[in-house]
Amino acid sequence: MTPAAPHRPGSPASPPAVLDRDATAAALDPRRLLEAVATALVAVAAATVSAPPRIAASGPHGLLGTMPAYVPGLGLAAKLVSVFDDPARPGRTAHRGVVALFDETDGRPLALVDAEPLTALRTAAAATAALLALARPDTARIAVIGTGAQADAQLTLLSTVLDAPEGSPAARRRPWPAAAAPSVTVAGRDPDRTRALAERHGVAASASIEAAVREADAVLCCTAAIEPVLTRAWLRPGAHVSSVGGSGGLEVDAATVRDATLFTEWEGAVTSPPPAGAHELQGLAPSRATLLGAVLAGTHPGRHDPHELTLFKSTGHAALDVAAARVIHDAHPRRPDPAA
Structure with missing residues (x-):
């Protein structure tokens, strides 16, 4: 995976890329995704992934879950996903949310992408x-x-x-x-x-x-x-x-x-x-x-x-979400650093 561009301490950070559903899907190259997911699965088996238990806040009509993880070599990310009954499909649920990718060296938010095609x-x-x-x-x-x-x-x-x-x-x-x-x-x-x-x-x-x-x-x-x-x-x-x-x-x-x-x-x-x-x-x-x-x-x-x-x-x-977010970030054109 291509590493994120370095950020100079004290300089204004580039704003994170925000990708809607179509842009997220377009950036998910299947071949790169397959390799990144394999890397994440190997890291899970090697116990080098940091991923706390999933948690969720429940309301009267659905829940909001959160799944953060760190995967060495791929990055740090968290998914927020809502699970609600889907009136258009009785008996089924709709899953909607976002995945945020952060720079693993200084914590800068790098991208916010649609969780549905990513998942x-x-x-x-x-x-x-x-x-x-x-x-x-x-x-x-x-x-x-x-x-x-x-x-x-x-x-x-x-x-x-x-x-x-x-x-x-x-x-x-x-x-x-x-x-x-x-x-x-x-x-x-x-x-x-x-x-x-x-x-x-x-x-x-x-x-x-x-x-x-x-x-x-x-x-x-x-x-x-x-x-x-x-x-x-x-x-x-x-x-x-x-x-x-x-x-x-x-x-x-x-x-x-x-x-x-x-x-x-x-x-x-x-x-x-x-x-x-x-x-x-x-x-x-x-x-x-x-x-x-x-x-x-x-x-x-x-x-x-x-x-x-x-x-x-x-x-x-959650390690798989990190892998997919990394692929999306690497494929999406980066905005120039205003301090460059």
Whole structure:
């Protein structure tokens, strides 16, 4: 990552960049984001990240949460996010907020960016990193379950990896050769939304979630589910599952969790109660889960054999927000220092 321009003590500081939703999304280069998120995950596993427990203030209609973190080499940032019921989508919630990035050497605010596209893309980057680290090298088909913003972000990250030129960092992370890249299928509960999302990304649309899962070697669940969207019986031998949804309930069933080798972003996915921890992992022994960053760092083997079922359960982590904010800041043109 490009370091921030030095600031001379006593000189007027450049104002922080303020990016709206569109500008934030435009600055999130998927390939750079994937590398930055991998760096953050490795730092979490190495215990070099400073990230206090999430806190939230609750009101009668929703809550406001805050998640600060420091990641060596990436910076210091904090997310403020509100979670309220969404009247336009009964049963679902809207997540809105900002992420502030600060200079880690003198505390200057560097950027204030929209949290919604940042969160969707950094979450997709984590799920993609897990896919690349844990899926079998002979993976032939990937199923993306969901039709909302998170599924849209996931398809963007997948295309970044599948289309990455040989020799690039993203290509070097692929477990399969470029000539044998897997196909991608989208599945969801709403056929019209499923078709529209598939057409937007140039991938196939499945007739049902069950059909997509049964045919896939890797499944990426990106839903707002409160009950499982897949069952163990649908999964093929040696399948990989990345589950990033289910903040309000279960996204994968108990049998899948029981049979899978588990991977998470942080220990709190198991040890913390929801929503910080995962609904599916409550009551498990912490030793059941391996940190994904340890696999990325090469200190844990990840998948042991081709018949093993692997599950990455994401709950998010503030270190990933730092990584994404750093990518945005480095991509956004800086305003000149008035003292220069």
